[in-house]
Amino acid sequence: MNNLDRWNKAKFTRSTQIEAQAAKIKANRSRYDAVSAKTGVPWDVIAVIHYRESSNNFGGVLHNGEHIIGTGRKTTLVPKGRGPFTTWEEAAIDALVNCAPYAARNKDWSIGKTLDLLEAYNGLGYRKKGLPSPYLWAGTDQYERGKYVADGKFDPNVVDKQLGTAALLICLRGKDEAIEPPLDHVPVTPAPVPTPKPNKAAGAAVAAVGVGTVIATWWHDLSTWFMGLFQ
Numbered sequence: 001m002n003n004l005d006r007w008n009k010a011k012f013t014r015s016t017q018i019e020a021q022a023a024k025i026k027a028n029r030s031r032y033d034a035v036s037a038k039t040g041v042p043w044d045v046i047a048v049i050h051y052r053e054s055s056n057n058f059g060g061v062l063h064n065g066e067h068i069i070g071t072g073r074k075t076t077l078v079p080k081g082r083g084p085f086t087t088w089e090e091a092a093i094d095a096l097v098n099c100a101p102y103a104a105r106n107k108d109w110s111i112g113k114t115l116d117l118l119e120a121y122n123g124l125g126y127r128k129k130g131l132p133s134p135y136l137w138a139g140t141d142q143y144e145r146g147k148y149v150a151d152g153k154f155d156p157n158v159v160d161k162q163l164g165t166a167a168l169l170i171c172l173r174g175k176d177e178a179i180e181p182p183l184d185h186v187p188v189t190p191a192p193v194p195t196p197k198p199n200k201a202a203g204a205a206v207a208a209v210g211v212g213t214v215i216a217t218w219w220h221d222l223s224t225w226f227m228g229l230f231q
Helices: 003-009 015-027 029-039 043-054 088-098 111-122 165-173 200-228
Strands: 147-150 153-155
Touching: 003 111, 003 165, 015 029, 015 043, 015 165, 029 043, 029 088, 043 088, 043 111, 043 165, 111 165
Parallel strands: none
Antiparallel strands: 147 153
């Protein structure tokens, strides 16, 4: 089952927790909007990544959640060597623009493509096992158990206690609504081509030409008849 199908079928299993976290996210929307304006990534997509990486703590970088903002240090986890960063916004822009999966390059923010990008942000290990990723689906009936507890180490019995990004997006946006694109992703509707207005002067000229033609033809026929009387 693909992510779009799961989105359409998903039901919350931790509604209270999901709603509480969504409220915290909305309270900081202005900060996510600022990064969205610089990267083209929808604000709520940035917000749910931030939740998974550092529980929406603005001391943690969007790359991997390391708390290095304002410390002068660089990241030591994948992606290594990023930074140092003075502000969370600076770090978030770097993560979205310069690091895989390069979310700022994405132009298709349909639900299915957005969910696939979020899965890629965490890694495709679950997909390779044929399992739903808790990075997306924890907190819904699309996920039960199984988690990578360390790089390359999967435990089938561990339940992810964090919420999934898809669960939060459903709460933030509504299941039937598309992800809101940033302004540069809004399609431009071409202006309708105006219908030409009749040119009265041209019409009068055409009419005059028509009358003149009729008179000329009548005079020619009359002259021919008159001359024939003397032949």
